[in-house]
Amino acid sequence: MSGKGLFVSFEGIDGSGKSTQARLLAEALRAEGRDVLLTREPGGSPGAEEIRALVLQGDPDRWSAETELLLFTAARRDHLERTIRPALAEGRVVICDRFADSSRMYQGRDGRRAQVDALHDLMIGIEPDVTLLIDMDPEAGLSRAKARATAEERFEDFGLPLQQAMRAGFLALSREFPARFRVIEGNRAMDTVAADVRAALEPVL
Incomplete structure (x- = not known):
């Protein structure tokens, strides 16, 4: 699917620690001599970073659900063209903090999953x-996310019910795509989680 390289994504609710774990994995693989690209969504290319500011800042009701989905898809397409595909073609390990599964959850909520999948395809x-x-745990994750106090809190501002729904949805996705997903318990020490992340990837490295 990804050409010569290896494409790894991290997913989870806001405040789950996935961004930290993505960074730690990238550092560990680089220390082993691997050529690693660490990137993120929305973002990862100049155009997609501009869209990131539009979708992650402002009032929760800033965009309609349909407009939000189109913006996220536009950002992902630019990211794919300009960053992900070239890196994979060079044989690099691409580690992405969120990818399409986040859209299946966040933009696919309230019965819009089919629209997300159709645009993705x-x-x-x-x-x-x-x-x-x-x-x-959604309550712990939301508390962590809000403690960061950044301008990018649009989804956190939807509150605990959204985070609870997103956690249940991500776990459902892991059952839907068991060959691709590895579920790592995040309510533990950072280094313990990182060790399990590395072990989960061992078979494909």
Whole structure:
């Protein structure tokens, strides 16, 4: 699916620690001599980073659900063209903090999953080789996320019910795509989680 390289995504609710774990994995693999690209969504290319500011900042009701989905898909397409595909073609390990599974959850909520999948099939057409789901208690995750106090809190501002729904949804995705997903318990020490992340990837490295 991903050419010569290896495509790894991290998923999880806000505050799950996935961004930290993505960074730690990238550092560990680089220390082993691997050529690693660490990137993120929304973002990862100049155009997609501009869209990131539009979708992650402002009032929770800033966009309609349909407009939000189109914006996320546009950002992902630019990211794919300009960053992910070139890196995979060079044989690099691409580690992405969120990818299409986040859209299946966040933009696919309230019965819009079919729209997400249709746009994904039309405009993206690639899945990670491995997806690492950092599973976290929604209340603890939201508390962590809000403590960061950044401008990018639009989804956190939807509150605990959204985080609870997203956690249940991510776990359902892990059952839907068992060959691709690895579920890692995130309510533990950072280094313990990182060790399990590395062990989960061992078979494909």
